[in-house]
Amino acid sequence: MLVVAKPFQIGITGGIGSGKSTVCKIFQHLGVPVYDADSHAKKLMTTDGILISQIKKEFGDLSYNSDGTLNRIYLGNNVFHNEEKLALLNSLVHPRVAIDYSHWVNENKQHTYVIKEAALLFEANSHKGLDRVIVVTAPEALRFKRVLARDLHRTVEQLKAIVEKQMPEDEKRERADHIIVNDESMLVIPQVLELHALFSSL
Known part of the structure; x- marks a missing residue:
């Protein structure tokens, strides 16, 4: 092989x-090719079904607006300014970004x-x-x-x-x-x- x-x-x-x-x-x-991890993380939070389910499970359905976008006001008040909750959110997001990055590397394997x-x-x-x-x-x-x-x-x-x-x-x-x-x-x-x-x- x-x-x-x-x-x-x-x-x-x-x-x-x-x-x-x-x-x-x-x-x-x-x-x-450049992979912007921060931009991909934001995108995955609204497109990755597994990550969306994890976020809703940990922080509630109010984490998202009815149109599927992030409810930044809710997350800002309840997650972003709480170190423990922010660490929990990051622990959910980072593994999904790692998987996404791995796929991206494979798609760009022709580059040096x-x-x-x-x-x-x-x-x-x-x-x-x-x-x-x-x-x-x-x-x-x-x-x-x-x-x-x-x-x-x-x-x-x-x-x-x-x-x-x-x-x-x-x-x-x-x-x-x-x-x-x-x-x-x-x-x-x-x-x-x-x-x-x-x-x-x-």
Whole structure:
């Protein structure tokens, strides 16, 4: 039986405002498939029958509106601001994302390498099984400045709360196989091109 080798799998993560999505867009322009785990998670919460049933079982039918969309007001009041319930929700979502990602990798097996982008890559242990991890890094003050300019509805207090739930920047850097510095002192594209050449040769 002929066994088709899986493509090399690269994870990309970084704190809010670090620019990981921008880095992923550069890789996409180079023809590299990118799996945005956060977007897929949101999609699966309204399309994956198993996950929908699990969420309704744990948090009630009010978790969804009559049209099948997430009842974000209800979940915001009852789940998102409760650490235990949020951890429970994540424990339901992450395994379904892992299965979805596995199918996606199989669909892209003709590529030399693929990328998985996730904000909580280390925190959710979804870096396991990946071949390499890139951490996109920038100083916290610069990251906050970027997000506040991009998301006018956010406040500094909200950003601090988000950062507290994420792994400290120093620890991410220590765990990284590769680091892309996006602090406006170095050009990002040459850093991506260097890694693209490396991964394409593996």
